[in-house]
């Protein structure tokens with residue numbers, strides 16, 4: 001099997017997830033290629049020890065430019081704080097490396113535009129944005145249902161990503177709660193790509209939005225006995241107007257860091273005149289759907305899907321699918337494209353989708369802070 005040599009920049013939470021997915025590549029069946037991690041970089045040297053302890057000797061460096069200078073590295077996974085995306089992603093592309101970059105692809109629209117210009121300058125490279133939740137089988141079912149035309153005129157779409165750990169005011173602050181590192185979008189920059197990936201993939205581009213932004217925890221322990229300002233938005237509820245040939249419809253997007261009781265709930269619900277469908281990671285093996293004909297019964301059905309991923313795997317179909325599987329499926333899609341495949345019809349989020357999500361978040365920030373409706377200005381590739 002073809003091997004694609006990867007470097008990882010950022011060995012934190014997400015860097016480790018990729019290493020784990022790559023290490024159990026034998027889980028997948030019939031792949032065109034497999035990733036091999038040959039280099040890692042983090043400014044915290046101790047974090048790289050986990051990689052070498054588990055994967056064996058490889059290039060390690062606290063300076064990402066060392067990885068970019070390594071001719072053995074063909075592709076990079078970059079999972080660093082948002083403030084660094086606009087510096088690192090263009091440098092990665094200028095060095096001729098393919099890129100799976102973490103969302104949000106720059107911490108604001110201007111930084112995203114710089115990244116988009118760098119992507120346009122290297123059409124020979126594959127660039128994708130991380131977003132793994134749509135790879136759950138239930139999410140794929142909802143997507144397939146929508147693509148089949150079963151929904152008819154749409155009444156409403158709701159997409160949510162809900163976390164709850166920030167409800168604890170004693171949780172120490174990290175960079176994700178600091179606007180100068182995470183960005184002014186706050187929770188929307190953290191979670192916006194997750195909720196917008198599928199709507200944008202299905203061609204549902206908002207034209208205008210209003211937004212309710214919530215700030216509840218204004219300072220947090222710094223982990224050293226003091227406190228620091230916590231200046232990012234905790235929760236955002238965006239109500240978008242989506243133009244559509246069958247009738248414009250509202251789309252509600254919730255990106256909440258403080259959703260009581262929710263650990264990591266991603267959900268998507270589409271309501272239509274002839275068909276409706278929904279999936280939530282709260283019930284990861286099930287999806288719900290309803291088809292309707294005039295005068296007929298209105299009956300929601302629930303189907304247990306078991307382990308039925310986009311990319312076939314060794315796990316029996318009766319078993320369950322989880323977060324680490326979704327991560328691996330996303331990586332399978334990226335590696336498949338790198339090896340010349342079509343990602344089985346569902347590629348990872350594209351740079352254009354990342355740019356379009358910035359357009360929505362920028363408008364939502366304007367709408368929420370100025371208490372008005374704001375137009376969404378989408379830009380194509382430069």
Ligand SMILES: NC(=O)c1ccc[n+]([C@@H]2O[C@H](COP(=O)([O-])OP(=O)(O)OC[C@H]3O[C@@H](n4cnc5c(N)ncnc54)[C@H](O)[C@@H]3O)[C@@H](O)[C@H]2O)c1
Pocket residue numbers: 009010011012013014015041042043044047062064078079080081082084102103104130131132189190
């Ligand atoms: N797809 C998802 O589900 C998901 C989940 C969480 C985070 N993310 C995204 O992943 C990215 C990283 O988030 P995380 O949760 O892994 O954060 P993290 O803080 O756990 O890891 C980031 C790492 O980057 C390192 N770093 C900082 N500056 C660096 C530099 N100049 N060079 C090399 N390394 C540097 C840090 O030391 C840290 O280890 C963000 O863009 C975030 O939005 C995605």
